[in-house]
Structure formats: structure tokens, C-alpha cells
Amino acid sequence: MGARVEVEGVRKAFGSGGEGVVSEALAGVSFAIGSGEFVALLGPSGCGKSTLLNLLGALDRPTSGRVLVDGGDLALLTEPGRDLYRRRTAATVFQFFNLLPTMTSLENVALPLLLDGVPPGEADARAASTLAEVGLSGKTGSYPWQLSGGQMQRVAVARALVVSPALLLADEPTGNLDSRTGAQVLDLLGGLVAGRGVTIVLATHSADAAARAGRVLSLRDGLLEA
Numbered sequence: 430m431g432a433r434v435e436v437e438g439v440r441k442a443f444g445s446g447g448e449g450v451v452s453e454a455l456a457g458v459s460f461a462i463g464s465g466e467f468v469a470l471l472g473p474s475g476c477g478k479s480t481l482l483n484l485l486g487a488l489d490r491p492t493s494g495r496v497l498v499d500g501g502d503l504a505l506l507t508e509p510g511r512d513l514y515r516r517r518t519a520a521t522v523f524q525f526f527n528l529l530p531t532m533t534s535l536e537n538v539a540l541p542l543l544l545d546g547v548p549p550g551e552a553d554a555r556a557a558s559t560l561a562e563v564g565l566s567g568k569t570g571s572y573p574w575q576l577s578g579g580q581m582q583r584v585a586v587a588r589a590l591v592v593s594p595a596l597l598l599a600d601e602p603t604g605n606l607d608s609r610t611g612a613q614v615l616d617l618l619g620g621l622v623a624g625r626g627v628t629i630v631l632a633t634h635s636a637d638a639a640a641r642a643g644r645v646l647s648l649r650d651g652l653l654e655a
């Protein structure tokens with residue numbers, strides 16, 4: 430099942446330190462995403478995409494406004510509640526994969542489960558079946574440096590999926606891939622919406638990538654465009 434997301438009047442300011450000057454990365458953003466929707470956040474560098482994904486992932490809090498996931502305000506989570514939310518509900522895929530170089534594909538994918546207290550045998554079995562789901566059953570023993578960029582990103586997608594998240598946050602996941610490989614990763618994400626009902630929010634500056642989502646939200650200078 431996917432998560433339902435509501436963003437209500439969200440602003441995010443970062444103090445610059447000098448002369449009390451504050452820059453607003455998000456200047457009042459409101460939208461809603463249904464369970465199992467695949468939505469793209471499209472906009473140029475600096476428009477606030479990563480800032481917004483960080484708020485959805487409870488890695489940061491809005492300066493004002495609310496972010497609700499399945500009706501619950503993320504800002505009201507207790508510290509342990511936030512940890513659980515980050516470990517089990519919202520998973521992130523990054524532009525540079527962020528795989529651990531000394532671990533095999535299987536070990537990278539099993540890691541979030543081990544950190545969540547899943548017994549090693551079960552963690553390995555779930556990691557193996559998730560790697561099979563992304564088409565990498567033949568690469569379980571490979572290290573990241575033995576994989577292509579597209580394969581590394583599929584390992585990263587498997588690592589995000591292995592915890593059965595309700596919300597998948599993808600920050601420029603194809604930014605480091607050629608267009609054909611990038612399209613395959615986006616197809617994989619689209620298939621997860623159809624197959625698992627995960628809600629996906631994809632941040633990208635590529636209109637081509639965004640067009641593969643079910644709906645596009647255009648962000649510019651911290652505001653949604655009509």
C-alpha cells in the first residue's frame with residue numbers, strides 16, 4: 430500500500446548567517462498526492478526539489494506549514510517515531526546511488542533490514558528476492574565497482590524497496606545515467622507503482638524523465654507553477 434501525502438502551505442527558510450538575510454527555498458507550497466500515485470517534481474537547479482523531498486522524508490522540518498503522511502503531521506512525530514518513519518515508511522533513492530563500496534549487492538540491500546533488527550537469514554532472503562525483482566538475481570555477489578551505473582541504481586532501488594516502504598522518494602535518480610539506462614530505471618519505478626502500489630515522488634530537472642510520471646508538479650523559485 431502506498432502513502433497519502435498532503436503538503437499544506439509549506440515554507441522553508443535557510444538562514445544565511447549574514448545580516449539576518451534569510452533565503453526561502455520553499456515559499457508556500459501546497460499539494461496532495463494519492464496513495465499509489467507516481468508524481469514528478471520538475472524544476473531547475475535550486476528551485477527547492479531536494480528541500481521538499483527532505484521534508485517528505487522527515488529529514489528536515491518546514492519553517493511553517495504542514496506535511497501530512499496518511500493524515501499524520503510529520504512534525505508531531507516523536508524522535509523514535511521519526512526514526513521508524515525513516516526506516517520503514519519513506520525510503521530514498523539518490524543520484525549517486527550511495528551504495529557502500531565494501532559490500533556486495535546482497536549486503537547493501539540487506540543492510541536496512543539488519544539495522545531494523547531483522548534476523549540475518551531472513552534479511553538475506555528478502556534482499557535476494559528484492560534483487561530478483563529489479564532484475565539483478567545474477568549480481569547478488571557483485572561489488573558496486575563491478576556493476577554498471579544502471580545496475581548500481583537498481584541495487585539502490587532494491588535497497589529502498591526491501592523495507593516495503595509506502596513512500597519512495599527519488600532525488601534525480603537518473604541524473605548520473607545515460608538516457609536509455611535512465612529510462613529503464615524510470616520504467617522500473619513505474620512498475621513498482623503498478624505492482625506494489627508504492628507512492629513515488631521523483632525530483633528531476635529533466636522534462637523527459639518527469640513525463641514518465643503520472644503527474645508533474647512544476648517547481649520554480651520555491652513555488653509551484655499553475
Ligand SMILES: Nc1ncnc2c1ncn2[C@@H]1O[C@H](COP(=O)(O)OP(=O)(O)OP(=O)(O)O)[C@@H](O)[C@H]1O
Nearest residue numbers: 443444453454473474475476477478479480481634
Ligand atoms: N542546508 C541549506 N542551507 C542553506 N541553503 C540551502 C540549504 N539547502 C538548500 N538551500 C538552498 O535552498 C535552495 C533550494 O535548494 P535545493 O537543494 O532544494 O534545490 P534543488 O531543486 O534540489 O536543486 P538541484 O537540482 O541542483 O539539486 C537553493 O537556493 C539552496 O542554495
Ligand SMILES: [Mg+2]
Nearest residue numbers: 478479480600
Ligand atoms: Mg537537489
